[in-house]
Amino acid sequence: MSDMTKESLDVLEDWLKADKSINPKDAPRLQKLLADTPIKDVIALVERHNAVRAALALRLLPRQRSIEVFDALDSAHQADLIDELGNTEVFEFFDELDPDDRVSLLDELPAEIADRLLRSLDQDERDVTGVVLGYPKGSIGRRMSPQVPEIYREMTVDEALARVRETADNLETIYTLPVTRKDRRLVGVISFRTLFTARGNRLVEDLMSDPVFAYAHDDAEETARWFMPLDFLAMPIVDESTRLVGILTWDDAADIVEEEDTEDSARSGGTEALQQPYMSTPLLKLVRSRIVWLLVLAVSALLTVKVLDSFEDTLAAAVVLSLFIPLLTGTGGNTGNQAATTVTRALALGDVRSKDFMQVLWRELRVGLVLGSLLGALGFILATFVYGLDIGIVIGLTLLLICTMSATVGGLMPILAKAIGADPAVFSNPFISTFCDATGLIIYFLIAKSVLGL
Amino acid sequence: MSDMTKESLDVLEDWLKADKSINPKDAPRLQKLLADTPIKDVIALVERHNAVRAALALRLLPRQRSIEVFDALDSAHQADLIDELGNTEVFEFFDELDPDDRVSLLDELPAEIADRLLRSLDQDERDVTGVVLGYPKGSIGRRMSPQVPEIYREMTVDEALARVRETADNLETIYTLPVTRKDRRLVGVISFRTLFTARGNRLVEDLMSDPVFAYAHDDAEETARWFMPLDFLAMPIVDESTRLVGILTWDDAADIVEEEDTEDSARSGGTEALQQPYMSTPLLKLVRSRIVWLLVLAVSALLTVKVLDSFEDTLAAAVVLSLFIPLLTGTGGNTGNQAATTVTRALALGDVRSKDFMQVLWRELRVGLVLGSLLGALGFILATFVYGLDIGIVIGLTLLLICTMSATVGGLMPILAKAIGADPAVFSNPFISTFCDATGLIIYFLIAKSVLGL
Incomplete structure (x- = not known):
């Protein structure tokens, strides 16, 4: 970033921090600064401020820039902004969004406002938006663009190029062109590059390649996950009878993947994902995203109180045992989290599937045994040295068993979650910690009782 | 997925599971299956198997398909495969990779093999690869494609289109075209779409727009993170004097973001990221990715033993206190993790910056207070009910303080990590748990001693 840009941003x-209405005599200077700052920095600036301030900034931007900035915001942030902006601005921003982005925004708004926005569109735009709205939430049809060119297999290269040129204004992308039969059934895909560099009288069907495509009802996350690594710019979306209904572009797929990664990251930390940037999220939304999880986890942790309560006699007889409780439960939790994190990510990326259950079990059992042996040996030596042989044996054995158990449970839990239709990340880290805490304590006290003869 | 595809995949x-060499009489059937299965499923299949088996599958694929599949694999997996494949195949695969992907693969290989591969390229390809190799690891120059068209501002639309057509074969993308002066200084960007739909005698400089670009020495992750939300297909990369040196395409940016997200997800779970899919990672690599972390965390957890040891008299006087240890440390850890996860993700996405330290402190302090009041009240009621008023007061107060402290520390730790140049995710969840465990115990016993008068 150049020094000048940095200064303007400051x-x-x-x-924006001053949070007052615009002083009319400052407006021209701010307008100039906003117009001259690189667009990426303006987006970052607007993203970091709440709706009231973001609206101020949007109003001072030149028209085309303000549209670009609004377009780049998360739907939840856009929805907050709607309240702050005037009708004319809102209708214009809404009209400029792609149909799929419009639908994401509508999902965030109260029905009444959503209705008003939809009615502000002209008939054509309302129709294409309606196509996307028709698919269920969570399906890829809801995230596609319904604006695709009509390229038929019988066309020549010149005819196809002419068709693209005529309709380019209405298309989300012209670089990946689905090829259909006259009845709109998908038969191939041709890249614009191929078309552009081919001789004009050749037939599209001789140049096209087999289509990589998805069904509109397919799950949005799964589809985006397998689509991204192929490095295609876009792919056709079809209905059940393989008729072309839309196109999924890489940027929409990337948005889906980013949303899901943010959600997974949040959930594996025991919180719900924020729907908008942290700094512009109201405090109460932050509390709401955490409190339910925290309560559920705290209530589950009552189990550990119960377990310890039932071993109270053992604890009273050997108070030294309580010194190791956080170390042992912590290590169990860490081992479980490691396995869970790795497998959750592998599930998300499609590297592990539900039917790999037995293979994951076998892998994690062995990994856990190796980790447990190493930590157990270390624990045995240290504890023996400070607290004597008996305690050394208890700690060493407990670490061995806890690590083996935790790695296995941690690795399998995400797969089980997926099998019952839950988000693997939900059953990930915090739940595994709590589970490993309780089970680890039982293992610990059973070993202690038998070794110490209590 | 159609039933037929599913059956072929099985x-x-x-x-592949049988893991033996190919029975000559099976080869034709397998070859046909591999040729007919959708490419995305073949990639998934190859990704999930170790190098020996993956090499078998690659050999049976038609030439063009095997190149596409190899291209889609992670560099670490490609490197493993190099050992299993013959020289001819390796040289061919290597030659077909983009220069930036070649460099990623070279980074994974022993110097001697890397040298041999580089020497297998013809002079032109070796030169473009050399450009990328010249930038430091972790810079965006290392991930760009050096193959960019020469479009000058003085050209007409027709001249520019002709230039693209001539050089299309050697370009990574033709859809985003950097515009330069004769001395190669970047002055603008024009999309192919604009060029294609404009009148042929217009000048490029009248149609181009201000360039969004990055410097070759910029950090790769940061650049990819701000580039992705702009939804551009590509952007020019320049040297310090703004001379055009390459282009960054969306798919390379997406790869960088995915790698970093995988690394963050792993580290916040207390493990190192695997460099290749879970199922094809050797067992020892799994152990290696976890053991160092686990040891460091276990040694840090010795702190909790130390803390408890110093309160041994209090523990002996009131054994009931030990029952709540896992519940209290667990809740502290969870609250800290929630804050850390949220802020780490916000840092990664650029929503929070280091200079927001005080604002984050103030936000998390208040969030922690609200969460602590709610949990503290609940804990007070439950503990009073079962263990009496004294214990109720201790538990309630402890939860209030632990939640406030953990949320604040958890929110600030990632920012501090970033400020000292460490990966925020490293100091994230497991370290925060351990830190909160030890501090939480001190809070707990100090409150207990004063309330219970021990």
Whole structure:
């Protein structure tokens, strides 16, 4: 970033922080700063501020820039902004969004406002938006663009190029062109590059390749996950009878993957994902995203109180045992989390599937045994040295068993979650910690009782 | 997925699992299956198997398909495969990779093999690969494609289109075209779409727009993170004097983001990221990715033993206190993890920056207070009910303080990590749990001593 840009950003930041209405005599200077700052920095600036301030900034931007900035915001942030902006601005921003982005925004809005926005569109735009709205939430049809060119297999290269040129204004992309039969059934895909570099009288069907495509009802996350590594710019979306209904572009797929990664990252930390940037999220939304999880986890942790309660006599007889409780439960939790994190990510990326259950069990059991042997040996030596042989044996054995158990349970839990239709990340880290805490304590006290003869 | 595809995949999977060399009489059937299965499923199949088996599958694929599949694999997996494949195949695969992918693969290989591969390229390809190799690891220059068209501002649309057509074969993308002056200084960008739909005698400089670009020495992750939300297909990369040196395409940016997300997800679970799919990772690599972390965390957890040891008299006087240890440390850990996860993700996405330290402190302090009041009240009621008023007060107060402290520390730790140049995810969840465990115990016993008068 150049020094000048940095300085402009600081001025803009200070102005937004002041949080007052625009002083008319400052407006021209701020307008100039906003117009000259690179668009990526303006987006970052607007993203970091709440709706009231973001709206101020949007109003001072030149029209085309303000549209680009609004377009780049998360749907939840856009929805917050709607309240702050005037009708004319809102209708214009809404009209400029792609149909799939419009639908994401509508999902965030109260029905009444959503209705009003939809009615502000002209008939054509309302129709294409309606196509996307018709598919269920969570399906890829809901995230596609319904605006695809009509390229038929019988066309020549010149005819196809002419068709693209005529309709380019209405298309989300012209670079990946689905090829259909006259009845709109998908038969191939041709890249614009191929078309552009081929001789004009050749037939599209001789140049096209086999289509990689998805069904509109397919799950959005799964589809985006397998689509991204192929490095295609776009792919056709079809209905059950393979008729072309839309196109999925790489940027929409990337958005889906980013949303899901943010959600997985949040859940594996025991919180719900924020729907908008942290700094512009109201405090109460932060509390809401955490409190339910925290309560559920705290209530599950009552199990550990129960377990310890039932071993109270053992604890009273050997208070030294309580010194190791956080170390042992912590290590169990860490081992379980490692396995769970690895397998959850592998499930998300499609590297592990539900039917790999037995293979994962066998892998994690062995990994856990190796980790447990190493930690157990270390624990045995240290504990023997400070607290004597008996305690050394108890700690060493407990670590061995806890690591083996935790790695296995941690690795399998995400797969089980997926099998019952839950998000693997939900059953990931915090739940595994709590589970490993309780089970680990039982293992610990059973070993202690038998070794120490209590 | 159609039933036929599913069946083919099962046959292929069984064959790869059998792990023997190809029975000559099976080869034609397997070859046909592999040629007919959708490419995305073949990639998934190859990704899930170790190098020996993956090499078998690659050999049976038609030439063009095997190149596509090899291209889609992670560099670490490609490197493993190099050992299993013959020289001719390896040289061919290597030659077909983009220069930036070649460099990623070279980074994974022993110097001697890397040298041999480089020497197998013809002079032109070796030169473009050399450009990328010249930038430091972790810079965006290392991930760009050096093959960019020469479009000058003085050209007409027709001239520019002709230039693209001539050089299309050697370009990574033709859809985003950087525009330069004769001395190669970047002055603008024009999309192919604009060029294609404009009148042929217009000048490029009248149609181009201000370039969004990055410097070759910029950090790869940061650049990819701000580039992705802009939804551009590509952007120019320049040297310090803004001379055009390459282009970054969306798919390379997406790869960088995915790698970093995988690394963050792994580290926040207390393990190192695997460099290749879970199922094809050797067992020892799994152990290696976890053991160092686990040891460091276990040694840090010795702190909790130390803390408890110093409160041994209090523990002996009131054994009931030990019952709540896992519940309290667990809740502290969970609250800390929630804050850390949220802020780590916000840092990664650029929503929070280091200079927001005070704002994050103030936000998390308040969130922690609200969460602590709710949990503290609940804990007070439950503990009073079962163990009496004294214990109720201790538990309630402890939960209030632990939640406030953990949320604040958890939110600030990732920012501090970033400030000292460490990966925020490293100091994230498991370290915060251990830290909160030890501090939480001190809070707990200090409160207990003063309330119970021990």
